[in-house]
Amino acid sequence: MNNKQRVLIVDDEKFNRQMLSELLLPYYDVFLAKDGEQAIALASAEPPPDLILLDVVMPGMDGYEVLRRLRSDERTCNIAVMFVTGMSEEDDETKGLDLGAVDYVFKPFRSAVVRARVRNHMSYIWQRKQLELDAFIDGLTGIPNRRQFDQAVETEWRRANRHGTPLSLAMVDVDFFKPYNDTYGHGAGDEALRQIAKAMSQALNRSSELVARYGGEEFVLLLPEVEPDEAVKIAERVRLAVAALGLLHEESNAAPFVTISVGGVSLIPSLKTPVAEMLTRADKQLYLAKQAGRNRVSWETVI
Ligand SMILES: [Mg+2]
Incomplete structure (x- = not known):
């Protein structure tokens, strides 16, 4: 280049x-x-x-x-x-x-x-x-940070609202990350977050799709302009990409390796569903994915 x-x-x-x-x-x-x-x-x-x-x-x-x-x-x-x-x-x-x-x-x-x-x-x-550029990149993982996500989600929300097209977003949480840090040390924890971030980015195809670090071991996916069933497939692909890293995790009750739980929502944005409401709904699905045993995707489609 x-x-x-x-x-x-x-x-x-x-x-x-x-x-x-x-x-x-x-x-x-x-x-x-x-x-x-x-x-x-x-x-x-x-x-x-x-x-x-x-x-x-x-x-x-x-x-x-x-x-x-x-x-x-x-x-x-x-x-x-x-x-x-x-x-x-x-x-x-x-x-x-x-x-x-x-x-x-x-x-x-x-x-x-x-x-x-x-x-x-x-x-x-x-x-x-x-x-x-640095202001929009997460220092640890090198992927977009929360600030970049906040801007992108506002832009995509307005676009989808204007055109009446679906918008999907998902919260992602690394399963049993605290025990991972406690067992393998914070250096290993940081390295795991880097690898997870990379694997998730690589699992996305279009330039409009975004994975950002939301904070700690939490990430967020933004999937504009795809149908809800396609969004769920992408989320599933992201989950499998992290599992495929095969990062040993002996303290996890979900699997013998590092996994993620994903909670997402697909809807056509309206005034009743501002970005904050979408995040709340995604968070609820994340909670359900955790309740159901982690290492899975839980999704709400409102279309
Ligand atoms: Mg002259």
């Missing part, structure tokens, strides 16, 4: 585009635009550029106008923009910075300076992106 950061160079003069792209091509994926219209189209593409080097003086739409338009569109409003300009009056620099440009470079270019400034901003942008 290509992990290079992306830079968009916007300049009406071919010579400037060439110079800048030769300078940056060894380090970044470089895209070129020769006017404001092209710049906005390329900036709105997916994935967006990390940084835009934007000429100020261009025929038609000038750099300031391009920046204004980028800022007014939610797809492009957070892209870092660095002005490239031949003008050196302080007023112009202030104007660009006021509009939200992160920096200025002046023509004629000094290669080392341009490279260093771009590198500094790219490094900052990369770090910020990592922090944003």
Whole structure:
């Protein structure tokens, strides 16, 4: 996979585009635009550029106008923009910075300076992106955390409610996890949670399906856009995937290895069944799965 950061160079003069792209091509994926219209189209593409080097003086739409338009569109409003300009009056620099440009470079270019400034901003942008990603990932298991689940379930709930399609979610609990920790130690417990999380993730097929760590030895499954009987099958596949790890568990009354219990609900979301209500119902099913002897799936379908 290509992990290079992306830079968009916007300049009406071919010579400037060439110079800048030769300078940056060894380090970044470089895209070129020769006017404001092209710049906005390329900036709105997916994935967006990390940084835009934007000429100020261009025929038609000038750099300031391009920046204004980028800022007014939610797809492009957070892209870092660095002005490239031949003008050196302080007023112009202030104007660009006021509009939200992160920096200025002046023509004629000094290669080392341009490279260093771009590198500094790219490094900052990369770090910020990592922090944003980290905030949604569970530190122990590397799968989505509760925060990511909370956002995803709200989005999927609204979508399903709007379209009248089913939504399924399930609570997952590792059976006899406290005795496991007590017997094999917390290090082994952590390693078991990592393996369980991995096995559950791998048992899911579609990108819209999500397994997240809810807290402790509790996980949660979010299964949008599948019929209830399919959701139950997925839950069953997840349960079997964990059992198939065969992690020895001599203190379990459910099996001689680590198992999970799953309680789920499938319904078409309505105002009577907000996310909190769905979680409560899933929790009730989880309780029933535990009561019935654990290492099983219990499900409520309200359709
Ligand atoms: Mg120009």
